[in-house]
Structures are given as C-alpha cells and as structure tokens.
Amino acid sequence: MIDQNLIFSMIAAGVVGAAAGYLGSIMVLRRLALAGDVLSHVALPGIGIALLYNLNPFLMAFAFLFAASWLIWLLEKKTRLPTEALIGIFFVASLAIGVMIIPELEELGGALFGDISAIDLGDAVFAIVLSAVVFILGSRIYKGLVLGTISEDLAVANGVKLRKINLLFLALVAVIVALGVKVVGTLLMGALIIVSATAAKNLSRNIARYASLSTIFGMVSAPFGLWIARFYDLPPGPMIILVGIGIFLLSLLNRK
C-alpha cells in the first residue's frame, strides 16, 4: 500500500517549494538572498509561543514573520539604519527569544529542522491554497518589483507603487516561510528560498525563463529530497536542501 502520509507530504513540499522558488527569484534578483535566510529565523519565537500555549504554529510563525518584515520596512524609512543591520538585529533577537521559550529539545529540533511527517490531508490542502494565492498575487507585482530592482526612480516615474508592492512582497514571503517551517524548518527555509533561484539565474538570460526555472527547481527538489530522506531514513529538511544544492552545482556547468 502506498504511504498516504508520504504523498501528502510530497504534495505539500512540492507546492511550498514551487512558491518559495518563485518568490526566491525576486529575493535573489534584489540581492536579498541572505536577508531571506535570516528572516526565516524570525519564525522561531512564534513557534515557541505556539508550542507553549497550544496555538496554531503556522499562524504564530506568520504573525511574527510579517510583524518583523513590516517593522523592517517601516524602520528602513524612518531611521537611516541599513536594512542588513536591522535584519541582523531581528535575527539574533528572534533566535535568542525562540531558543529560550521553546522548552523541549526535541520540539526545538522540530522547529529548527522541520517535521513534515506530521502533515495530513488538511495541511496539504492548506499549503496548496496559500501557495496558489502567493502565485496569483506575486505575478501581479512581479514586473514592478523587477523594474524597481533596476531603477527605483524609473519604476516610480512609470507608475509603480513601489513602497506598496514591497510590503505585499514581504507579506507573501512571510506566508511561504511560515508554510515552509513545517517542511524544512526555520533554519533551512531561507535556503529553500534562495537555492532554486540562484541555480535558475545561472541558466537564464530573461525573466520568463528565470522565474519558471526557479519555480520548477523548487517544485522538484523539495518532494524529491523528502522521498530520498524517507527511503534512507534521513532527516527530510537537510536532504531537501542538499538536492537543491545539487541542482545548483549542476547549473554551474551550464552557466550563461
């Protein structure tokens, strides 16, 4: 009999991987690769509080991620501090708080490295619906974000509401990171976001190809890594990332 749980897990991993790859293509384009990585750790205190008070970990992780992104977005404008410094401070603070409030070592492990074995049909449907929302909204702001990456002035002068779409983009990233926390965990979610896009960039000379390759790499590497992990009884999160790294190394051979 086919392992039903494995199928649900693979579907969830596939859609989250695809959406992470899609958003990751923008992160990498804007040189925010490390910011994406760091941001994912902000989910940790949220998960800690959820575990302590028996709340929904996804919602708490999302709440923390979005609040942090929004604060960074706001502080970037109000203070003159560089974004990277702000993100760094949020990162260490979150890690410290998260580790303090997540009591059991085993639970901490689950939060850090994911626990996709716990995924059921409801979770898979939830992941599909949210990923679909991310794709629909993401595709509406994608062009504006790319134009803003080349030149902010040019984008704004041509009617792109850059501040607004930046915030929406951060919200979408928060959704996907929160979803991915269950799949690969907070420590490796950043990797899931950037690794597909970095590989896709090596193989692309236009945006259409870049965005689709990045999506496809995410969609393939996440379930495939999960499957290998299950087969050899290895932890799934790290295996998923290693498959992504493998694709990245292959992409170096064919760099354009």
Place this chain on the structure above:
Amino acid sequence: MQNDLILKVENLNVEFDGNKILSDLSFEVKRGEILAVVGPNGAGKTVLFRALLGLVPYTGKFLWQKGIKVGYVPQRFIVERDIPLSVKEFLGYKKESKSKVAEVLKWVGFYTSDEHHLERHLLNQPLGVLSGGELQKVLIAFALLGEPKVLLFDEPTTGIDLGGEETIYNLLKKLRDDHNLTIIFISHDIHVVYQYANNVLCLNKEKICFGPPHEALSREELKKLYGTEVGIYPHTHKH
C-alpha cells in the same frame, strides 16, 4: 495656460530634513524647446526632475500642459551584468505593440535590415550585456514608448559611443525635430548648451539665470554659478 506653453513652474520649493534643495524656482518651457538645466554638483538638478515627476514632496506649484505625457530617462545607472532581464522584456513593460517597439528603436538609431537581426542581437540580449551607448539608447526608447510629448533627460552622457558620428545630443535634436518633442535635459557640460539648447536654466539651489544661452550665460553668471572663473567662452567671434 497658453497653447504653446508646456510647463510653467512657479515658486517651486523642495526641502529634505530642513535643508533647502530648491528655493523659489520659477521658469517656463514652450513647445518644441530644448531646455538645458546646468549647475554644479548638488545644485538640485536631479531633484528638480524628481519634483516635476512627482517623486519627491514639494511646495509651490508647477503645471504641465493638460493631458501631456512625460517620458523620463533617469541618470545612467549600472545594470548588473548577470541580471536575467532581456531588452525585449524591459521594453515590454510599456505594453506597446511589437511594431511600435521596433519603430521607436529605429528612432533612437538601431537601424536594421530585418527583424530577426534586431531580435537576436538586441531584443533577446540581457540588459546587462549592452554597451554604454546601447543601454543609453534603450533607455531613451523606453522613455519614448507611450507617446510622450516631453522628454526629461538626466545627464545625457557625452563621449558615449552611439556609433558613427552620432552623439547623444544630435539624437535629441533629431527627436525634437522629427517627432515634435519638447526636451529638458540636465548637463554638466556647458559646451553642449550653446550648441543644442534654445534656453538654459542655471541652477544652484535657486535660479541663477534663465534664457537663451548666449544671453543668459554671461561670465558673471557662470562665476556666480560655479564659484570660480570657468574657462569656457562661447564662440562669439568678437576678437
């Protein structure tokens, strides 16, 4: 507003964090004019453009002719070599037909015998691999899509190779003549002002001079503008 008046600026003020960047600026631009905006670094030239485009807060007022479209060529920026954005995709942001894009590319000097050549050697290329001259022309083409009547051009780079004898200023003049454009450009280079502009606006946070170059740019004005003697004299042939 008179029919041939494209832009009327009255008492325009811009300040950032209490620092006055532009103070009480007033001038007019008429249809078909080429206006040069000159001044030293930090004089507020780019800020003036950004205010006119509505990108920064300002006080005072300016009025574009009703319904007029403004094309904007920003200061040349660095496009990373490995950015996966093709010229076709970049120009595609303006949502114009393929034939219109080809036509505008021709205006800015990408002559081509057949479409496939243009497709392969320009449109399918990533933006980051273009030469300085090609990128400048693509940025002008981007600004020209959407049928603007005015072109705001921040620092057309001199000495950039557009191919052959063509300079960026010849191109601007040609665009004005062939397509009925009004052009406002920012420049560091006083030489080109005499040669190409009908009017000049000297700016150093406030208006230092305004008018046809030969009248407006006296030695005193230049000294006031740049703070020292400027070793550039117009060719008035009065020796």
